[in-house]
Structures are given as structure tokens and as C-alpha cells.
Amino acid sequence: MTELKNDRFLRALMRQPVDRTPVWMxxxxxxxxxxxxxxxxxxxxxxSLCKNTPLACEVTLQPLERxxxxxxxxxxxxxxxxxxxxxxxxxxxxxxxxxxKVIRTEADVDALPNIKAESDLDYVMNAVSxxxxxxxxxxxxxxxSGSPWTLATYMVEGGSSKDFxxxxxxxxxxxxxxxxxxxxxxxxxxxYLNGQIKAGAQAxxxxxTWGGVLSGWAYEEFSLRYMKKIVDGLIRENEGRRxxxxxxxxxxxxxxxxxxxxxxxxVGLDWxxxxxxxxARVGDRVALxxxxxxxxxYAPKQRIREEVEDILSRYGQGTGHIFNLGHGITPEVDxxxxxxxxxxxxxxxxxxxxx
Ligand SMILES: Cc1c2[nH]c(c1CCC(=O)O)Cc1[nH]c(c(CCC(=O)O)c1C)Cc1[nH]c(c(CCC(=O)O)c1C)Cc1[nH]c(c(C)c1CCC(=O)O)C2
Numbered sequence: 001m002t003e004l005k006n007d008r009f010l011r012a013l014m015r016q017p018v019d020r021t022p023v024w025m026x027x028x029x030x031x032x033x034x035x036x037x038x039x040x041x042x043x044x045x046x047x048s049l050c051k052n053t054p055l056a057c058e059v060t061l062q063p064l065e066r067x068x069x070x071x072x073x074x075x076x077x078x079x080x081x082x083x084x085x086x087x088x089x090x091x092x093x094x095x096x097x098x099x100x101k102v103i104r105t106e107a108d109v110d111a112l113p114n115i116k117a118e119s120d121l122d123y124v125m126n127a128v129s130x131x132x133x134x135x136x137x138x139x140x141x142x143x144x145s146g147s148p149w150t151l152a153t154y155m156v157e158g159g160s161s162k163d164f165x166x167x168x169x170x171x172x173x174x175x176x177x178x179x180x181x182x183x184x185x186x187x188x189x190x191x192y193l194n195g196q197i198k199a200g201a202q203a204x205x206x207x208x209t210w211g212g213v214l215s216g217w218a219y220e221e222f223s224l225r226y227m228k229k230i231v232d233g234l235i236r237e238n239e240g241r242r243x244x245x246x247x248x249x250x251x252x253x254x255x256x257x258x259x260x261x262x263x264x265x266x267v268g269l270d271w272x273x274x275x276x277x278x279x280a281r282v283g284d285r286v287a288l289x290x291x292x293x294x295x296x297x298y299a300p301k302q303r304i305r306e307e308v309e310d311i312l313s314r315y316g317q318g319t320g321h322i323f324n325l326g327h328g329i330t331p332e333v334d335x336x337x338x339x340x341x342x343x344x345x346x347x348x349x350x351x352x353x354x355x
Pocket of ligand 1: 025026027028029030031040046073074075076077078079091093094095096097144160207208209250327328
């Protein structure tokens with residue numbers, strides 16, 4: 001494998017000294033980029049794009065051609081696992097993801113097949129190894145998965161949801177059935193992420209987009225417990241280097257200490273948590289990733305720059321911070337404003353890393 005030319009993302013995740021704060025954006029390859037929309041049109045639709053190895057590689061690299069980003073993230077989706085489990089994923093324009101089949105009963109859970117990621121999700125593994133080869137050591141490649149709880153919400157609801165009524169009905173009414181579903185998903189995620197790591201992913205992130213809709217005890221029981229099982233089951237060293245694990249629970253700011261206790265290397269923060277306060281709470285147990293409100297990208301460029309400076313100063317001196325948005329970039333953002341955000345991190349962060 002080629003030597004990594006820019007490893008500040010991996011170094012910051014391990015709390016090792018860096019020259020400036022590394023930066024990447026959740027959903028950095030996406031609809032806000034005209035070149036992404038053109039490639040998606042060429043592929044036909046979003047799912048065909050995920051399954052087309054050269055084109056999935058192309059869109060992964062697009063944001064890196066525009067901006068001085070410090071990491072690439074595999075172009076795929078968290079819903080590939082439920083799709084491989086036979087639920088039939090499709091996207092209806094403007095309505096988000098949908099499944100042809102839903103999971104509502106004990107019999108539904110028992111009927112779920114055991115999947116083998118390397119064969120059942122071979123298109124993802126092919127994308128990882130192709131992207132890794134094309135990156136040629138420019139920056140590290142991040143692999144990812146959804147958390148079992150977040151995947152379960154889509155599988156039980158049949159798509160996106162406002163109140164997660166069916167999922168909570170199952171969790172509170174028949175907890176043993178929900179636990180069986182979550183356990184099955186955790187095993188699938190471990191196999192899936194280990195497959196991505198073997199194919200060349202140099203760090204992995206678990207997206208727990210909906211953990212924050214649970215109460216404290218329910219978060220521990222239905223979401224965090226299974227993310228810990230995944231952390232314990234992952235390959236943590238490959239090619240002579242640590243493979244860091246990032247856990248991102250949206251709206252999980254009040255549970256930072258328990259998230260850090262899972263043994264992950266970094267915690268992703270949304271913008272509702274003060275990053276300076278978060279750092280004081282977790283100390284140097286984990287790195288912190290985040291956390292500018294993605295909607296700030298609609299503000300004037302000078303305002304974006306001020307916000308970047310504010311977040312850098314709240315985190316303070318030293319390593320352990322990976323700059324990111326607090327959630328994914330949205331389709332209507334002007335790519336020049338995304339550029340101003342990244343440039344501000346590059347230009348303003350070096351002074352926080354002087355020894
Ligand atoms: C909940 C969730 C999903 N997918 C994902 C999550 C968790 C992340 C989070 O918390 O934001 C994760 C995801 N989805 C996508 C990535 C790619 C990597 C990246 O650049 O960060 C990642 C990491 C591409 C995508 N995934 C999707 C798109 C847009 C599809 C398109 O091109 O039309 C992209 C670029 C589709 C998708 N897939 C999903 C949704 C809700 C949507 C949006 C549907 C819509 O707005 O129409 C499920």
C-alpha cells in the first residue's frame with residue numbers, strides 16, 4: 001500500500017500532535033455539488049450510483065478536487081444492510097428512503113437471513129478498495145455504517161419517521177424481540193465494517209442518527225449497548241496502524257461520558273453541545289469531531305469564518321479535535337460557502353497547535 005501523505009485526520013483521532021485541525025464534512029459528496037448531480041444522472045439514480053464502482057469512486061473524490069479536505073468518506077448509504085437483508089430499499093423523490101418490506105413482529109425478526117458482507121455487499125467492498133487505490137495515499141478513507149438502533153428505526157417504520165411510533169412500540173412492548181433484532185444488526189454491522197477495513201478503510205464512523213430520540217435508560221439499552229458490542233468486535237489495527245472508531249449520536253450530547261466509555265476513539269458532536277464543555281467532560285479519553293451547525297453555511301462567508309474561529313477557540317489549544325459540521329451538509333448549500341468553511345479551518349487553526 002502507498003504511504004499516507006496526509007495523516008493529520010488519523011493523528012488527531014489518536015490525540016497525537018498535528019500542524020492544524022483536520023477537517024471533513026459529513027455528506028461531503030452529495031447534491032450540493034453540480035458535478036455530483038451530473039454523475040448521479042449518468043448512473044440513473046442514487047442506488048445505481050452506490051452500486052457502480054467507478055462512479056461511486058468518482059463522486060467520493062469530487063469534494064477532494066474542490067477543497068483541501070483531510071479525509072475521504074466512502075460513497076454509499078447506511079441502508080445497504082437492510083437492503084441486503086431483503087427489505088427492498090428504494091428512494092422516492094422528495095420522500096427519502098423507503099422499504100418494500102417492514103419488520104414488525106417476532107416472526108419478521110426470526111425470518112431475517114444471516115448476511116455475509118463480503119459477498120452480499122460486495123459492491124461496497126469493491127467501492128472501498130477502488131477508492132483506496134485511486135486516493136493513492138492523498139488522505140485516509142473513512143468507512144461507515146448506521147448504528148443498529150438507527151437501522152432498526154428504518155426497518156420497523158419502513159422509512160423515515162417523525163415520532164418512531166412503531167419502533168418504540170416494539171422496543172417498549174416486546175423488548176426481547178427488539179433486542180433480537182438489534183443483536184442481529186450488530187453482528188451484521190461488525191461483519192460489514194470489518195469487511196470495509198480489510199478492503200482498505202482506515203477509520204470507521206457509526207452514524208447513530210436517531211439515538212437522540214430515546215430517554216437516557218432507553219438510549220443505554222437499545223442504542224449504546226449495541227454500539228459497544230460493535231466497538232468490541234471491530235478490527236482495531238490494520239496495515240500497522242490503529243483503525244480509529246468514531247461514534248456519532250445526533251442529539252447525544254448529554255451522554256458523552258457513557259459514549260466515551262464504550263472504548264471508541266472519538267465522539268461526533270452535533271451543534272447543540274458546546275465543544276469546550278464537551279472536552280472538559282471527556283478529557284483526553286477520546287477525540288471530538290464537530291460541530292458547526294450545517295445551516296450556518298447559508299450565512300455570509302465572513303459569518304461562517306467567525307463561527308469557525310469561535311468553535312476553534314472553544315475547543316482550545318492542542319490536538320484531539322477533528323473539525324466537521326454537526327450533521328450532514330444540505331443540498332441547497334452554495335459550494336463556495338462550503339469552501340469558505342473549509343478554508344477558514346485551514347487558515348485559522350494552526351495557532352491552536354503551537355507547542
Ligand atoms: C439516516 C442516513 C441515511 N444515510 C446516511 C444516514 C446517516 C447519516 C446522517 O445522520 O445524516 C448516511 C450517508 N448517506 C450518504 C453518505 C455518503 C458519504 C458522505 O459523503 O458523507 C452517508 C454517510 C450518501 C447519501 N444518501 C442519500 C443521498 C442523497 C441521494 C440523492 O443523491 O438523491 C446521499 C448523497 C440518500 C439518503 N439516505 C438516507 C437518507 C435520509 C437519505 C436522504 C433522502 C433524500 O433526501 O432524498 C439514510
